[in-house]
Amino acid sequence: MKTTARILLTDDESGIRRALREILEFEGYEVLETSSGEEALTLLEQRTIDLMFLDVKMQGIDGLEVLQQLRAKGYSFPVIMLTGHGNIDTAVQSTRLGAFDFLQKPPDLNRLLISVRNALERNSLYKENRSMRRRISNVSEILGNSKAINHIRETIKRVAPTDARVLITGENGTGKELVARWLHELSKRTDKPLVEVNCAAIPAELLESELFGHEKGSFTGAVRQRIGKFEQAHGGTLFLDEIGDMPLSSQAKVLRALQEGQINRVGGTSSIQVDVRVIAATNKNLAEEIKQDRFREDLFHRLNVIPVHVPPLRERADDIPVLAEAFLEQLAAKDIIFADKSLNEAAIIKLQKLPWTGNVRELHNVIERLGILTQTSEIDEHSIDLLVMPAGRKEVDHADPLNEMIHSCSSFHDFKEAAERAYLVSMLNKNDWNISNTADHIGIQRSHMYNKMKKYHIER
Secondary structure, eight states: OOOOOEEEEEOSOHHHHHHHHHHHHHTTOEEEEESSHHHHHHHHTTOOOSEEEEESSOSSSOHHHHHHHHHHTTOOSOEEEEESSOOHHHHHHHHHTTOSEEEESSOOHHHHHHHHHHHHHHHHHHHHHHHHHHHHHTOOOOOOOSHHHHHHHHHHHHHTTSOOOEEEEOOTTSSHHHHHHHHHHTSTTTTSOEEEEETTTSOHHHHHHHHHEEOTTSSTTOOSOEEOHHHHTTTSEEEEETGGGSOHHHHHHHHHHHHHSEEOOBTOOSOEEOOOEEEEEESSOHHHHHHTTSSOHHHHHHHTTEEEEOOOGGGOGGGHHHHHHHHHHHHHHHOGGGTTOEEOHHHHHHHHTSOOTTHHHHHHHHHHHHHHHOOSSEEOHHHHHHHOOOTTOOOOOOSOHHHHHHHHOSSHHHHHHHHHHHHHHHHHHHTTTOHHHHHHHHTOOHHHHHHHHHHTTOOO
């Protein structure tokens, strides 16, 4: 069914609004009215529209100022400017600010209707193009009907069109990266790159080069110039994941980049302007990190303009049925083995009672395991008892692992290395493979942790 286009008329002359309303309603459009720029901006926070008529000269905020604010806030609907005493300079200025058309009052009827049809057609093509881009980019939906998830979706919808910085917090596996992707996808920067940096996965000595780039010869091994992530994200979005693991020295330089909108490559002398929207995420309590002098308070306040907390799955068990069914559908689309699999009601209830220390990521893995290993098409509660090992419950292992290690090693040196490897793997599992957290937990430097993992060929 075809949806009626909604048009907003903003003009301080009631006679003009009345005349335009009669014409547009006769053509079948839904019409809203405001008599000032301030009133229009307030209405747009509550209603969506497809097209706006905007008077250039009004009391209070004039039309050009309103147009400027619309573009700054990321509204993408077309705007047709109206004026009783138009001139070329005003028309050019309106066009530069993004106006679709410029009509003199009273407008010619045919010209008016042609402009409306063209503007709405362009808006329709723009929406279709964005929808197609989202399908191609394959950004997963944020699934769930809980109050918390609905609030996150609403926040994304309101915040994404702006350039406000966002700090996303939550445990590992809750979906912080997905929130960041949607903030970029619904922003006015969606045509530009989303560049991701995992601050916990890059050794401290390499992080500044990764973020800001370096000049040839700036340090041993810098055989050519490197463009950093800030420059790569110019015009787009930079996602700083695990920001709580960033070294203090790098934090100071990121703070300067946010304050001044410019960076210096490592070994460089000239400043480079960057236009980047920064979104950060962490699984740490940054307020506690600040108290421990591990995170800069001024950087926290720069990043925490819009806080978004993604709650753990155990606090939103109502979302588990939706997530589980969606994961089965996604898996079935890729592999025929999942095509006839389904979860019965008892299985869903059983899943909702599990602690989910790994959150949504763990649930996805469990659904995949159940789909592969359950021999019947219906996955029931007995399958979960058999195939899902809840956190805190351990399998009974009658073998003594230490005894096995002693007998399998031919020398004391081999035994020490085998024991060290086993310990590191155990600690990594305990910390959900967050390398920085593991290093802190066992009291070694993060760079040493990377060296040990490389030495013992430890991979997730």
